[in-house]
Amino acid sequence: MLEALRSNYIEATALILFGIGLATLLWEKNLIKKIIGFNIMETSIFLFLTAKGYIAGRGAPIITDGITDVEYYINPLPSAIVLTGIVIAVSITAFMLALCLKIYDIYGTLDMDKITVMDMAERSED
Amino acid sequence: MPEAKNDKNKFDKFVNWVNADEDISSREEENIADDDNDNRNDKSRDHFDNDSPSICDRLEPEDFHMGVVDEEFDYSEMFGDDSGRIDQDQAAALAENSARRVVLRKGVRDRFRTTQVFFTLVSVLLTIGIVGVLLLALSQMPQFGDPASPTNNEVYERYVQRGVEDTGATNIVAAIILDYRAFDTLGEAFVLFTALIGVIMLVRTSCGSQFILVERTQPLMLRFMIMLISPFILIYGIYILLNGHLTPGGGFSGGAILGSALSLYAISFGAQKVRTLLSFKTLLISISIALLFYAIVKGYSFVIGASGLSSGIPLGTPGNLFSGGLIVPLNISVGIVVAFTVYGLYALFSEGEV
Amino acid sequence: MVFFQILLLGFLVFCALAVSFTKRIISAVVIFMSYSIVMSIIWLMLESPDLALTEAAVGAGITSVIFLLVIKRINTMEEARSNARGKK
Numbered sequence: 001m002l003e004a005l006r007s008n009y010i011e012a013t014a015l016i017l018f019g020i021g022l023a024t025l026l027w028e029k030n031l032i033k034k035i036i037g038f039n040i041m042e043t044s045i046f047l048f049l050t051a052k053g054y055i056a057g058r059g060a061p062i063i064t065d066g067i068t069d070v071e072y073y074i075n076p077l078p079s080a081i082v083l084t085g086i087v088i089a090v091s092i093t094a095f096m097l098a099l100c101l102k103i104y105d106i107y108g109t110l111d112m113d114k115i116t117v118m119d120m121a122e123r124s125e126d
Numbered sequence: 127m128p129e130a131k132n133d134k135n136k137f138d139k140f141v142n143w144v145n146a147d148e149d150i151s152s153r154e155e156e157n158i159a160d161d162d163n164d165n166r167n168d169k170s171r172d173h174f175d176n177d178s179p180s181i182c183d184r185l186e187p188e189d190f191h192m193g194v195v196d197e198e199f200d201y202s203e204m205f206g207d208d209s210g211r212i213d214q215d216q217a218a219a220l221a222e223n224s225a226r227r228v229v230l231r232k233g234v235r236d237r238f239r240t241t242q243v244f245f246t247l248v249s250v251l252l253t254i255g256i257v258g259v260l261l262l263a264l265s266q267m268p269q270f271g272d273p274a275s276p277t278n279n280e281v282y283e284r285y286v287q288r289g290v291e292d293t294g295a296t297n298i299v300a301a302i303i304l305d306y307r308a309f310d311t312l313g314e315a316f317v318l319f320t321a322l323i324g325v326i327m328l329v330r331t332s333c334g335s336q337f338i339l340v341e342r343t344q345p346l347m348l349r350f351m352i353m354l355i356s357p358f359i360l361i362y363g364i365y366i367l368l369n370g371h372l373t374p375g376g377g378f379s380g381g382a383i384l385g386s387a388l389s390l391y392a393i394s395f396g397a398q399k400v401r402t403l404l405s406f407k408t409l410l411i412s413i414s415i416a417l418l419f420y421a422i423v424k425g426y427s428f429v430i431g432a433s434g435l436s437s438g439i440p441l442g443t444p445g446n447l448f449s450g451g452l453i454v455p456l457n458i459s460v461g462i463v464v465a466f467t468v469y470g471l472y473a474l475f476s477e478g479e480v
Numbered sequence: 481m482v483f484f485q486i487l488l489l490g491f492l493v494f495c496a497l498a499v500s501f502t503k504r505i506i507s508a509v510v511i512f513m514s515y516s517i518v519m520s521i522i523w524l525m526l527e528s529p530d531l532a533l534t535e536a537a538v539g540a541g542i543t544s545v546i547f548l549l550v551i552k553r554i555n556t557m558e559e560a561r562s563n564a565r566g567k568k
Contacts, residue, residue: 004265010526011264013489019257020496026249032505032551036512039543040496043519043535050526055278056271060527061286061298062374063444068287073298075282079528080302084314086534087378087464091321093543094471097550098328104554105333108561117238299530339552366533374529382537389545468542475549 010051017044031103031110035096042089046082053078294441295371295450303376304453304460308424311377315420315460318467319413325474335478344394352394359387367461371450377460384461385468397473406480409466416459423452481525488522505551513544 005012021044024037053075061076100110107115268275285306286298295301303311329335367380392400430437442449473480495515499508516539524532 001262001265005261008264008267008270009486010270010489010522011267012261013493015257015260015264016493017496018260019253020493020500022256023249023253024496024500026245026253028500030505032547033499033508036499036508036547039512040499040515043516043539046531047519047522050523050528050531051270052277053528054271054526055273058527060374060529062529063286063290063296063298066290068290070283070286073286074527075278076285076298076302077282078277079299079531080307082528082531083299083303083376083378083534084310086531086538087314088317090538090543091318091467094546095321095324095328097475097546098325100550101332101553102328104557110554116241120237297530299528333557337556339549339556374533376530379530379533379537382534382541386537386541471542471546472549475546475553 008051011048014044014048014051017041017047029112031100031112034112035093035100038096039089039093042085042092046085049078049082049085290444293450293453294444295453296444297371297373297376299374300371300376300453300457301450304371304456305451308427308456311456311460312417312420312424315417315463318463319417322413322467322470325471326480329474330479338478339476340393349394352390356387356391359390360384363387363465367457368447368454370457371453372445372447377457378464380457381461381464382468384465385472388465388469389472392469392473392476397477400469400473404466404469409470409480413463413466416462420456420459423456427452485522485525488518488525491518492522506548509544509547509551512547513540516540516544 018041021037021039021041024040025034028034028037055074058072058074061073061079063073103115104110107118109115268277285302289298289301290296293301293305295305363380363383365380366375366383367377370376370380388400388404427437437451439451441451444450448454470480492515495511495518498511499515502508502511516535520532520536520539523535
């Protein structure tokens with residue numbers, strides 16, 4: 001398995017980054033660091049997709065001098081998909097940060113442990 | 127200077143409001159007679175009802191006291207020295223006297239402990255499991271950069287070989303996202319718009335939106351340099367936007383650069399200056415018109431293509447600026463959506479309103 | 481070229497690990513900004529100039545600025561509240 005992974009080093013790094021982002025999302029106590037971990041997960045998936053579209057020895061998909069031969073250009077499809085994804089990642093991050101402001105209004109802190117305890121206490125009052 | 131006084135006035139109002147025990151209904155309207163070209167409505171800042179001030183009247187971490195006599199879990203390490211250990215009677219007395227005090231019981235501590243242990247275990251297993259399974263799947267995938275892999279099939283060949291004569295654009299990625307698969311771009315522009323609306327709703331009704339963050343007169347050097355450089359940044363953004371079908375770039379990159387230029391200007395000179403050009407109503411109406419235009423143009427393409435007719439839009443010679451059929455107007459509308467959304471997000475987080 | 485790519489990928493993994501281990505939130509945001517820029521360079525090496533432009537303008541520009549604004553707003557509110565509590 002390691003021999004097969006050695007030639008796909010970019011994709012393997014992307015998956016390791018996905019794991020690091022997931023660990024940051026789950027283990028950190030601060031809400032802002034959780035959002036940073038979520039962003040790391042998203043960009044690692046974009047790296048994986050772009051690496052799948054690369055073909056060795058060919059150039060960027062911009063037609064020059066009227067040469068429309070397939071031998072000269074990489075696969076442009078994953079690039080187009082990732083372009084949409086980047087902008088959606090920005091929208092989701094902005095929305096999550098606005099939710100952080102509201103959480104700070106209600107609980108007074110951004111520490112996940114304290115928020116959990118306060119939420120449990122409020123629920124047990126019913 | 128009126129700007130500095132205004133800033134001090136607003137922040138001091140916030141601090142006084144936090145300190146005092148006054149009712150929110152007695153908060154006076156802010157004095158905005160100092161501003162010149164102010165086209166804001168006075169009522170737009172009054173987000174809170176007079177009857178329900180409960181949004182900003184919240185529990186603080188120091189309000190939590192323990193109600194158990196004997197335990198080994200020390201809450202004081204989590205909540206500071208304010209929460210000590212008290213008796214059951216003291217806990218009951220505390221809970222009666224003040225409506226804002228909440229008493230933690232023994233069950234909460236145990237539940238929190240078990241939740242913590244369970245959560246740590248599950249997260250370790252989940253992370254290692256997911257990464258392991260994905261790496262195992264990666265070892266079966268084709269090699270990196272292989273021209274014969276199954277992802278490089280006839281779809282890619284068709285787009286590259288007939289992209290120029292079908293769409294008239296030399297940038298194949300722009301041809302894909304604005305001609306072959308333009309419906310996905312419409313959906314994504316809608317996601318941007320929805321995120322902006324969601325952030326507007328959340329930020330305007332939060333307690334922290336009552337003061338302005340970056341309202342201070344910036345140094346003269348910064349203002350002078352920004353005044354010199356801003357036109358060039360705007361021209362660069364418009365160049366990338368209009369040439370999206372010939373060179374790398376397009377609607378998203380050009381729109382992001384334009385939005386950054388507007389935010390830069392708002393940082394140095396104050397958002398009030400940008401509001402003379404781009405008020406809240408103008409921003410929303412522009413984004414809505416751009417989205418509507420994109421939807422109508424794509425609807426026309428759908429109807430023409432499904433009926434088998436040939437569209438009446440001339441394609442022009444590839445390489446010219448005015449070629450590519452409908453790609454240039456679509457680029458412009460996507461650019462407008464992205465630029466105004468980016469500026470709107472900056473203004474919301476820095477001022478509390480656009 | 482392959483060595484340069486491996487160097488940049490190692491820097492990415494190091495940045496992603498360093499975000500968890502810093503004590504202050506502002507340094508986490510700055511590290512995230514540099515992560516975005518290096519990701520943009522890697523996309524240029526994978527022959528996608530559109531993505532590199534967009535990621536450079538969006539990742540290191542908009543997202544990080546919004547992070548810093550939210551952190552500053554929360555810090556300001558925290559200071560006002562602790563001053564109020566201190567005076568009481």
